[in-house]
Amino acid sequence: xxxxxxxxxxxxxxxxxxxxxxxxxxxxxxxxxxxxxxxxxxxxxxxxxxxxxxxxxxxxxxxxxxx
Amino acid sequence: xxxxxxxxxxxxxxxxxxxxxxxxxxxxxxxxxxxxxxxxxxxxxxxxxxxxxxxxxxxxxxxxxxxxxxxxxxxxxxxxxxxxxxxxxxxxxxxxxxxxxxxxxxxxxxxxxxxxxxxxxxxxxxxxxxxxxxxxxxxxxxxxxxxxxxxxxxxxxxxxxxxxxxxxxxxxxxxxxxxxxxxxxxxxxxxxxxxxxxxxxxxxxxxxxxxxxxxxxxxxxxxxxxxxxxxxxxxxxxxxxxxxxxxxxxxxxxxxxxxxxxxxxxxx
Ligand SMILES: Cc1ncc(C[n+]2csc(CCOP(=O)(O)OP(=O)(O)O)c2C)c(N)n1
Ligand code: SF4
Numbered sequence: 480x481x482x483x484x485x486x487x488x489x490x491x492x493x494x495x496x497x498x499x500x501x502x503x504x505x506x507x508x509x510x511x512x513x514x515x516x517x518x519x520x521x522x523x524x525x526x527x528x529x530x531x532x533x534x535x536x537x538x539x540x541x542x543x544x545x546x
Numbered sequence: 547x548x549x550x551x552x553x554x555x556x557x558x559x560x561x562x563x564x565x566x567x568x569x570x571x572x573x574x575x576x577x578x579x580x581x582x583x584x585x586x587x588x589x590x591x592x593x594x595x596x597x598x599x600x601x602x603x604x605x606x607x608x609x610x611x612x613x614x615x616x617x618x619x620x621x622x623x624x625x626x627x628x629x630x631x632x633x634x635x636x637x638x639x640x641x642x643x644x645x646x647x648x649x650x651x652x653x654x655x656x657x658x659x660x661x662x663x664x665x666x667x668x669x670x671x672x673x674x675x676x677x678x679x680x681x682x683x684x685x686x687x688x689x690x691x692x693x694x695x696x697x698x699x700x701x702x703x704x705x706x707x708x709x710x711x712x713x714x715x716x717x718x719x720x721x722x723x724x725x726x727x728x729x730x731x732x733x734x735x736x737x738x739x740x741x742x743x744x745x746x747x748x749x750x751x752x753x754x755x756x757x758x759x760x761x762x763x764x765x766x767x768x769x770x771x772x773x774x775x776x777x778x779x780x781x782x783x784x785x786x787x788x789x790x791x792x793x794x795x796x797x798x799x800x801x802x803x804x805x806x807x808x809x810x811x812x813x814x
Contacts, residue, residue: 493558493559494558494559496559496563496564496565497564498564498565498758498759498760499565499758499759499760500565500570500759500760500763503760503764504760504763531721534573534574534577534721534722534725535570535573535718535721535763536569536570536573537562537564537565537566537567537568537569537570537572537573537759538558538559538560538562538569539549539550539553539558539569539572539573540559542549
């Protein structure tokens with residue numbers, strides 16, 4: 480399988496409740512909570528596309544989009 | 547299909563608290579069904595009452611949001627009349643095992659081909675943190691301000707003893723395992739029970755000083771182990787995860803069909 484390339488972390492700010500589960504369990508420390516209490520991809524270049532944030536989000540608010 | 551194709555977006559954001567494990571269960575229920583490639587039209591989801599039971603409002607299958615503790619009775623009716631459909635019953639621990647305990651053991655005993663998902667947060671979330679039959683000894687709850695002296699059920703042992711032919715346990719930390727087990731439970735022809743340890747940070751977590759959602763999920767990582775592991779032998783207090791029983795046995799709808807055939811033989 481060809482290596483996947485990250486396009487973006489698509490975040491639904493309306494749905495995100497800032498619980499920090501994705502931030503804490505990201506193995507590469509890519510995500511953070513911003514001043515409004517919502518998740519942002521701070522270091523997308525470090526993302527290894529494991530999609531654990533997507534799969535652990537209780538709010539279905541984060542999606543990894545690949546090219 | 548994408549995750550969005552399985553939900554009713556008009557009801558989002560959902561009502562669950564920040565970090566509630568029930569959302570993680572919903573997330574991976576969708577992934578399991580997506581992986582199986584079952585048509586949405588062939589799935590009936592039946593729930594009772596509770597925070598967990600709200601899931602049927604959010605998912606875009608045929609859904610029934612029924613009464614507290616009685617989801618399995620409704621589900622049995624649906625399955626008996628339309629045995630070709632996949633019937634899935636997400637339930638809270640209170641819904642499944644206090645008010646619904648009797649329905650639970652008898653559905654298991656019949657081995658009817660439906661899938662019960664017990665979203666076990668060890669408390670009544672919806673009504674404000676009363677203890678449940680899964681809270682256990684020493685747990686704080688609204689109704690146990692000096693801690694509970696009731697022991698808890700072991701969902702896995704109870705289900706096996708009652709006659710369920712597929713029984714598994716996982717947690718909201720182990721999401722890959724969760725999606726995989728839910729998929730296998732749906733495929734299994736017989737009564738399937740999947741216990742999913744799911745955090746309620748708002749009541750169980752706060753009352754028992756277990757920290758926020760992240761800390762509670764982390765405790766599932768630390769306090770559980772794969773079934774039959776070496777770690778379990780060294781530390782018996784660890785909770786085992788995995789599939790505990792998976793057996794082909796006579797299924798209720800199939801047996802009922804045979805009865806109809808016998809009873810109507812010769813009656814034209
Ligand atoms: C017949 C009946 N009795 C009691 C209630 C009140 N009630 C609503 S939800 C609930 C328990 C919810 O706990 P659980 O099933 O564990 O689900 P959770 O909210 O924790 O997900 C109770 C007792 C009810 N709705 N109907
Ligand atoms: S009260 Fe508990 S179970 Fe109910 S939504 Fe909040 S965290 Fe979830």
